[in-house]
Amino acid sequence: MSNINRRRIITTGAVGAVGLTAAVATQSAKANTQNPPEPQSVVSGGNRFADKVVLITGATSGIGESTARAFAAEGATVHFCGRREALGEQVAQSIQGAGGKATYQRADVRSEEDIKAFVDTCVSRYGAIDIAFNNAGVESSPATVAERPLEEWMNVMTTNATGVFLSMKHELPQMLRQGSGIIVNNASVSAHTGFATIAPYSASKHAVVSLTKVAALEYADKNIRVNSIAPGAVDTPMLRRAMAAWNTNAETIAQDYPIQRIVMPEEIARSVLFLCSDEATCIVGTDLDATGGYLA
Numbered sequence: 001m002s003n004i005n006r007r008r009i010i011t012t013g014a015v016g017a018v019g020l021t022a023a024v025a026t027q028s029a030k031a032n033t034q035n036p037p038e039p040q041s042v043v044s045g046g047n048r049f050a051d052k053v054v055l056i057t058g059a060t061s062g063i064g065e066s067t068a069r070a071f072a073a074e075g076a077t078v079h080f081c082g083r084r085e086a087l088g089e090q091v092a093q094s095i096q097g098a099g100g101k102a103t104y105q106r107a108d109v110r111s112e113e114d115i116k117a118f119v120d121t122c123v124s125r126y127g128a129i130d131i132a133f134n135n136a137g138v139e140s141s142p143a144t145v146a147e148r149p150l151e152e153w154m155n156v157m158t159t160n161a162t163g164v165f166l167s168m169k170h171e172l173p174q175m176l177r178q179g180s181g182i183i184v185n186n187a188s189v190s191a192h193t194g195f196a197t198i199a200p201y202s203a204s205k206h207a208v209v210s211l212t213k214v215a216a217l218e219y220a221d222k223n224i225r226v227n228s229i230a231p232g233a234v235d236t237p238m239l240r241r242a243m244a245a246w247n248t249n250a251e252t253i254a255q256d257y258p259i260q261r262i263v264m265p266e267e268i269a270r271s272v273l274f275l276c277s278d279e280a281t282c283i284v285g286t287d288l289d290a291t292g293g294y295l296a
């Protein structure tokens with residue numbers, strides 16, 4: 001398939017707004033019938049992250065929630081944020097109920113005051129931040145550059161790009177004090193190529209990769225590893241909102257990816273854990289392609 005076709009198809013299935021419909025959910029499930037991974041909803045498994053403190057932004061749903069569950073399943077203590085308080089408490093209780101260690105704190109990544117309080121609370125409660133997954137993000141609605149309201153541009157850029165900057169700004173001093181740390185930022189396939197009608201999202205994700213590379217270089221000799229991850233289409237509330245906004249479905253989007261299916265959030269979680277594991281000690285400043293071959 002030509003690059004032009006790839007871009008056209010993904011554009012119709014890229015990030016947007018509005019709610020999940022039952023029809024979309026069914027299509028999404030169908031697209032994942034080809035060798036889907038087992039959902040990791042129960043806390044159990046290995047012990048790679050026992051005694052590690054993991055900070056995650058935006059774990060009230062989607063990739064962040066799955067990653068919180070995966071870290072807790074491997075013994076980590078997880079402290080996470082998001083704006084939806086009831087959901088945050090529910091996710092924390094669910095992880096605790098399954099035998100894991102997780103606490104929720106309301107924080108909005110657009111606010112430096114909130115991020116500082118989130119990081120400070122984690123350190124005062126657990127004594128460290130061994131790993132940070134800066135994941136919180138929002139999509140943009142379908143619109144051309146000329147049609148885009150400034151307000152939406154600012155919100156997406158502030159959440160996705162400034163949010164990652166603020167998170168690292170407050171995580172890194174603690175990691176320097178500890179003498180070690182690992183950071184993974186959530187970027188996107190949209191950080192690597194242009195997709196029509198998603199300017200704020202695409203620009204913000206390019207910024208995430210750029211921030212990742214700069215921070216990686218600044219802290220590599222301080223025993224702090226900074227990387228990012230580039231998911232493609234992942235079955236989360238964000239993708240379902242986007243499919244509704246662009247009036248498309250999972251089958252159409254899946255055609256654009258060499259693996260011919262939508263990726264599950266648990267698969268992204270496992271890739272994040274890999275980047276944070278002892279198997280990745282020499283990986284610095286990379287943006288890990290987790291798209292299922294789109295960037296190949």
Ligand SMILES: NC(=O)c1ccc[n+]([C@@H]2O[C@H](COP(=O)([O-])OP(=O)(O)OC[C@H]3O[C@@H](n4cnc5c(N)ncnc54)[C@H](OP(=O)(O)O)[C@@H]3O)[C@@H](O)[C@H]2O)c1
Pocket residue numbers: 057058059060061062063064081082083084085107108109110135136137138139159186187188189230231232233234235236237238239
């Ligand atoms: N799904 C995909 O296909 C895909 C592909 C590439 C990259 N990504 C990236 O993956 C990340 C997670 O997205 P997702 O797909 O898992 O969507 P999601 O289910 O909508 O999750 C987004 C998370 O970010 C949090 N968040 C958003 N704005 C926030 C703010 N201002 N302050 C704090 N938390 C905030 C949300 O929590 P609250 O609403 O409770 O605040 C939620 O927990 C995003 O950075 C997204 O760009 C997703």
